[in-house]
Amino acid sequence: MARWIKWVVGVLCVAVLVGAIYFPILRRRLRAAAKLQQQTAEQARRELTQAVPINPGEPRVKAKLFWASGNSDGMLMDSTVELPLSSDPVLRSKQVLNTLLAGPVDAELRTLPPDAVLLAFYLLPDGTAIADFSEALATATPSGIQSEQLAVDSLTRTLEANVPRVQRLKILIHGQEVETLAGHLDLTGAFLVNSKGSLVAPSTAVVAPVPAPAAPPSADKQVAPETDKPSAAPATKPSARAATPDKGLSKPAQPEKKM
């Protein structure tokens, strides 16, 4: 065999050997880099969406947030998070909902899609809360009765635990009423929030909420409509069915009847 062929074979063998050693290392590095990137993306998203208004004046209190139990049984588990919660029910609701959307430390226990954003939140005098979410809530919540129920339950139970003024929750997607959350769960009605029964007598009078344009969460503090105070704005009644008494309803996330 010619000498040069021996050389070529030798060089090729060395190349294969180096490759065999180097490739697994490269693959491991790539995986680590991808994981790191995922974590930073999640972190960045958290920072962006975590529009919890900072109230230096407010003392930090223990807020109870409901995320998934992690047993894939459709159950929720409460976690206590210290937050400088406002005493104003609208601001307080936004704080807890934004923290809920930001998600738990363990991303597996999320109940709501990471891209979903709370666009606006109103509280009517009769205790009906209207929460307007970005489209991601409808498009990125896994389709299914159990998964959609879990998403709504985590919202209603978190509000129930932290904002006693909220009695019912109406969910809008990008300012619109939609038929279902992701193909199954009915969003045309309002969900009962306070399972202890209505504390506020249902008002029959048409009271005006202030239909403010959807505001970015960061600007919440300035534009938050003070709907729980008497308002002189022209009357529109976005949720006629909200003004109904709650009878014999004990579970959260039950839709209220339509009038």
Add this chain to the structure above:
Amino acid sequence: MVLDPAHGGTDPGARGTGGIRESEIVLDFAAQVRRALEAQGFQVVQTRQGNENPSFDDRSAIANAQSGAVFVTLHIASTGLPGTARVYINSDLPVTTDAHGLISWDRAQTPFEGLSRKLGDLVQGLLAQRFKGSPSTAQTAAVRQLRTTAAPAIAVEISSVVVENRADLDRMAPGVADAIATGVATFRPSYVVPTTSGGTP
């Protein structure tokens, strides 16, 4: 018996990473449930035969047009413990009628909720015997499809599209079919069509 394979057409329903589509699997499940029901002597109508996507109201209307129908909507979940099945009934709402004693058409399920609960618990109990890890009683949820259905109506959701192999789901079909058919047959004698003062429009 009205059998409703959920989704279809442009709506694939829940999708698994392995390419599993809820709309396709529920059709196969429906065929097996149908055979089991027919073996029990029931007449079965399906809300869709192929890959169409009738509206929620159109599906309900098929049951609402029959007197004494029973409605079962079939789903595959995105979540949940694989190999389990859950039965849902519509959330209990207070019965409300207008001045003429009529129930609004979009609340057609209201007078049937007691019956739906009974049927749901029966079927869920049978499913729990066959699929360990399933709950023992039916759950309540605001299922859109059930709200407009004027008949005892349940949703059966099987977990889940997450399984890597479709065969894992297909294996469940005979058990699901048997539980539904046996449940409906057991329920039959107690089914008295409820009447409201003005009937349901």
